[in-house]
Amino acid sequence: MSNKIIAKFCRFVILAVAVSVAVSSCGYASSGDRRRPEFDERASAYEKPESVGQIKSAEIAESSGLAASACQQDILWTHNDSGDGPYIFAIDASGANLGVWKVQNAENTDWEDMAAFKDGNGECHLFIGEIGNTEKAERTEHKIYRVREPVVDRRDGNATRATAALTERADVLIFRYGAASHDAESLMVHPTTGDIYILTKHRSKPSSIYKLKADFGSGGTATAQKLGELSVPGIPNGLLTGGSISPDGSRAVVCDYAAAYEITLPANGANFDLIWQQRPVAVDLGSRKQGEAISYSADGKSIFATSEKRGSPVIEVRRR
16 A cells, blocks of 8 residues: 555545544534534424424425515515526415415516515515525625515415416625625625624534625626625534524524524623624524525424425424
């Protein structure tokens, strides 16, 4: 055996041992090909996760984004990932189909997340993040759509994309990350300021945190401001697939394929941007096939989560 082969073998052994030590020291349990944090139920601010429903619509094949309406009781909005048209779906916590709308002035190249927002005039909007990218991060410009939230008629249980109603025309915000290019799947909107937060998705390093003003009427291309990085207690530590801000603006929750991670603003914290400097705490979401969507409930007392694949469970985690 040559010295070069021996050297390569030694480096492999050292790397394997280092990874093994890192995983065991962080307290992770294996879940298929992913790593789930171990949860301390006694210390958790949340009850055990509960499957409260199942998405009934066969047209929701990849629930990639989730948002709880701030204007209509017990309404959750979701959308498919890339490969679908610009459609949004209304469901309730049981997963019942409550309607389908086609978003005017929008395209779905790679929709990844959504957020609900109630403005100062009491009007409710949905923000949809056209923020996905390939692993090579080939796209340098991205879009966020803002559309007035449709009024749901609970009798529309048989609605499909073929019979979809039309939304009002969406406003479009085009942005870039300066000189960088990223893949992202987490879009959040602050409930008071309307500021937009985007957390990137990385397979080998922490997530980057970006902030945008909701200047939909300004024209041109906006540049997102980088605030820092977020590392969650997961492996990988920046593979974030969804996010949401609580209705009172005091908490934020993000998720990856294995779990959720909640961050809390310091007491009397006036600047929401300080929340990203706090330590994320793992929240158990139970078993999901490919969890990419998460949202606080309209009252902030629960966290809802769905999964990709048809017939996804609707998971609710209630705050103690």
